[in-house]
Amino acid sequence: MVLELHSPAVPTFTQDDRIFRDENVLQDDYTPKDLPAREDELEAYTNSLQPVVNGASPRNIFVYGETGTGKTVATNRIxxxxxxxxxxxxxVEIKFVKINCKDLTSYQAGVHLVNEFREPSNHINSTGHSRADVNNKLWTHLEEIDATHVLFVLDEIDSLSEDDDLLYQIPRANANAKVEGTKVGLIGISNNFTFRQNLSARVQSSLCEDEIHFAPYDANQLTAILKQRSEKAFSDGVLEEGVVPLTAGLVAQDTGSARNALDILYRAGTIARNENNDVVTENHVRQAMDAVENGLIKDEIRALPTQAQLVIYTVAVLNQSGQNQVTKKEIHRLYKKFCKRTGVNAKSQRTIHNKLSKLQLKGFLNVTEENKGRGGGKRYKYELGVDADLINDALQDTPRLRDLSTNSTISQFS
Ligand SMILES: Nc1ncnc2c1ncn2[C@@H]1O[C@H](COP(=O)(O)OP(=O)(O)OP(=O)(O)O)[C@@H](O)[C@H]1O
Ligand SMILES: [Mg+2]
Incomplete structure (x- = not known):
């Protein structure tokens, strides 16, 4: 007997990319050679650093602006x-010491800085040293180093938790005579607008000697950025004419973030590739935009506290069963049943009212106001402000609520 060999029905990988010439160019960690639309900010940076170049004391620089506006890439470029x-x-010999402060306390960031001057085998760890000890080690390294200037670059300083002591100590290291043989400066980068206001006065006056603001990009600027990248990233003639201007226009209205714009262009390309298409169309851009937005909404739903998730889920079920606008009482009745089913303690109707208001502020719910007639008073009616499927999808990733059937109906629970 001869065994017939069937080719397996699994997808095969082939190197056949008609869309991308080099997709890495659209990734976040790619560093472009030129930075269109940031000439003014780069010039401001250069001016602020001129004293260092001349051998004088550095000015401390505070760089701020919305996410995705080029703060990190411009700083790296400088x-x-x-x-x-x-x-x-x-x-003049300048040494840069750059760290990202995400998820670090002020103390841990200090430890990281000390370790930047040490061999890995000689690193100190983040426990067992007093803060004064860590600072003193840093001053010693600064004193001993051959460089004439050390410039610390602390990215994402808004996530430094605990306190802002480091942001005071470094800019003041020379003035407070902690370090005498080396000129020390700090460049602090933040995307949080309230961060500056909340800094203590002593930090504000020392860190923010010079300030450089990165504004969100407008449509023309995003077009310039996307054009520069797409020439390298996509094969010739692959992008339909309207693709770059449409992406730039949509993102400019929304966030003005270059990261966002590059992400959407990249996704549009991958959607076209997955469809075996030879061109990227405006329709692909719209699909990519929806996918990004939906992804963000799902992330937000996943991040809500369980109680809020249950409330929004209840509204989704009511809406899906045909009750488009529901009162807080109706929501509370079904919510309690879902709580029981998931083993969560049910809150009072009043607490639920607060949750509903918060969900409305976040755009998850829409509310309409109804006059109750002559008796006076008002009644609020709620409906979902986002696609119910997004809520179902997001809760599938939430272990505690996963078991709530995606097809829950009122009749099952009343
Ligand atoms: N002017 C520009 N020209 C080319 N690419 C840019 C420009 N501005 C930003 N980008 C690109 O956009 C992405 C985001 O930029 P970057 O990381 O510098 O933003 P950021 O302001 O530091 O954001 P965050 O506050 O979130 O850290 C990067 O991929 C970067 O290369
Ligand atoms: Mg950054």
Whole structure:
């Protein structure tokens, strides 16, 4: 007997990318050579660093602006330029020490900075040293180093928790005579607008000697950025003419973030590739935009507290069963049943009212106001402000609520 061999019905990988020439160019960690639309900010940076180039004391610089507006990439670019050019400087040697402060306390960031001056085998750990000890180690390293200037670059300083002591100590290291043989400066980068206001007065006055603001990009600026990247990223003739302007226009209205714009263009390309299409169309951009928005909404739903998730889920079930606008009482009745089913303690109707208001503020719910007639008073009616499928999808990833059937209906629970 001869066994017939069937080719397996599994997808095969082939190197056949008609859409992308080099998709890495659209990824967040790719560093472009030029930064269109940031000429003014780069010039401001250069001016602020001029004293260092001249051998004088650095000015401390606070860089701020919305997420995705090029703060990190522009800073890296400035550091690279200065590192390249300093070979020509006489009597000036600048060392940059750059860390990202995300998820670090002020104390842990101090430990990281000390370790930047040490071999891995000699690193200190984040426990067992007093803060004064960590600071003293840092001052010693600064004193001993050969460089004439050390510039600390602390990215995402708004996530430094605990206190802002480090942001005071570093800019003041020379003035407070902690370090005398090396000129010390700080560049602090933040995307949180309230952060500056909340800094203590002493930090504000020392860190924010110079401030450089990165505004959200407008449509023309995003077009320039996307064009520059897409020439390298996509094969010739793949992008329909309207793709870049449409992406730029949509993102400019929304966030003005280059990261966002690049992400959407990249997704539009992958959607076209998955469809085996030879061109990226405006329709692909719209699909990509929806996918990004839906992803963000799902992330937000996943991040809600369980009680709020149960409330929004209840409204979704009521809406899906045909009751489009529901009162807080109706919501509370079904919510209690869902609580019982999931083993969560049910809250009072009044607490639920607060949750509903918060969900409305976040855009998850829409509310309409109804006059109750002559008796006076008002009644609020709620409906979902987002697609019910997004809520179901998001809750599928929430272990505690996963078991609530996606097809729950009122009749099952009343
Ligand atoms: N002017 C520009 N030209 C080319 N690419 C840019 C420009 N501005 C930003 N980008 C790109 O957009 C993405 C986001 O930029 P970057 O990481 O610098 O933003 P950010 O302001 O630091 O954001 P966050 O506050 O979230 O850290 C990166 O991929 C970066 O290369
Ligand atoms: Mg950044």
């Amino acid at each position: 550091i690279d330029d200065l590192n390249r050019d300093q070979k020509n400087f006489e009597d």
